Amino acid sequence: MKGTLSNVPIAKELDIVGARQTGRNIATELGFSSVDQARIATAISELARNIYLYAKKGEITFQQVEGVAPVGLKIIAKDNGPGIKDISKSMIDGYSTSGGLGAGLPGVKRLMDDFDIMSSDEGTTIHVIKWLR
Template sequence: MEIKPCVNIRQEIDIVGARQLGRQYAKELGFSTVDQARIATAISELTRNIYLYADAGKISFEVIDQINRKGLKIIATDNGPGIPDISQVMQDGYSTSGGLGAGLPGVKRLMDQFDIQSNGDGTRIDTIKWVR
């Protein structure tokens, strides 16, 4: 695994930076333009959640280069209050910000692997998209 630079999320403009960097990595890895857009959308959702609910956090990228496949791992971490009920936020239509409620369930659908861990010390979400 090759660890790439991370993007600290502290203000709204950082969302754009993380999205652009993730799309660049996806393009370099050979993802289709459709999958590049899926990855960028997932990054937007993850970073917006950090910005809205945790004040600060980061998005990290890892390139996974295995014998039979390549992928991009995106890790969203924050030191916010955590998610009290993960099963609730993973329901389609659930929103605490008045948005569409597509957030985390949408990220899970856009990516190939999705894992969320959260407690009172913050949240960590790991997602992977594999090159087809």
């Protein structure tokens, strides 16, 4: 079951729920605890919501990886939106360009074990990994 497990397109609000459920199901199959399943599902919700809110469409990809632990779940959120103008600002708790709480990306970083973000005017790609304990 290594490699890409699933791709979930994000184009409408309901797709956020689908991505969250897909991620939770995969986390369950990989043996993550219920607490880590909730962390993973919450991170997916934030990433998918950001795609929908800021880029209108994109996708969430789920991959099984090996490395720090015997198995990890890698989640890739990718869009072709306008990009994040100031990544460092977007990583500050409370900063929001949409009027929200500004907990999104900093929260995702706290919930997951690895976090990497790349953004340009051609889109944003975020890679996060949760390692099985």
